[in-house]
Amino acid sequence: MKDIPSPFASPSVGRHLLRGLVGFPAMFAAVPLWFLGQAWWHGAAALVLGVVAVVAFRGCFLCWTLGLVQTALQGRRDHAALRQVNRAGCAACEPAAR
Numbered sequence: 001m002k003d004i005p006s007p008f009a010s011p012s013v014g015r016h017l018l019r020g021l022v023g024f025p026a027m028f029a030a031v032p033l034w035f036l037g038q039a040w041w042h043g044a045a046a047l048v049l050g051v052v053a054v055v056a057f058r059g060c061f062l063c064w065t066l067g068l069v070q071t072a073l074q075g076r077r078d079h080a081a082l083r084q085v086n087r088a089g090c091a092a093c094e095p096a097a098r
Helices: 013-036 040-057 061-088
Strands: none
Touching: 013 040, 013 061, 040 061
16 A cells, blocks of 8 residues: 655654744744734734744644654654564665674
8 A cells, every 4th residue: 555645744853843943933923913013014024924834834733733743653654664674684774794
């Protein structure tokens, strides 16, 4: 069975957490700017920060969370497959001094 790639998952967990490090502060800064801002540029800054958050999350923050779970599971699955290959005795994966 072939895995269908997820639009939410990242190549690595570290890269996914980096996207969260960009998205969450942008989201938390955009909300008070939008509702509490008095000057015209507060609304514009809130919209820009909102777009940054949506792009970083690839949707909403729940999409980001779903992608984090999928990325972690994909890494686990790849690691388990590598262990099975090593148990089978793959010549390319085994150390030469065996």
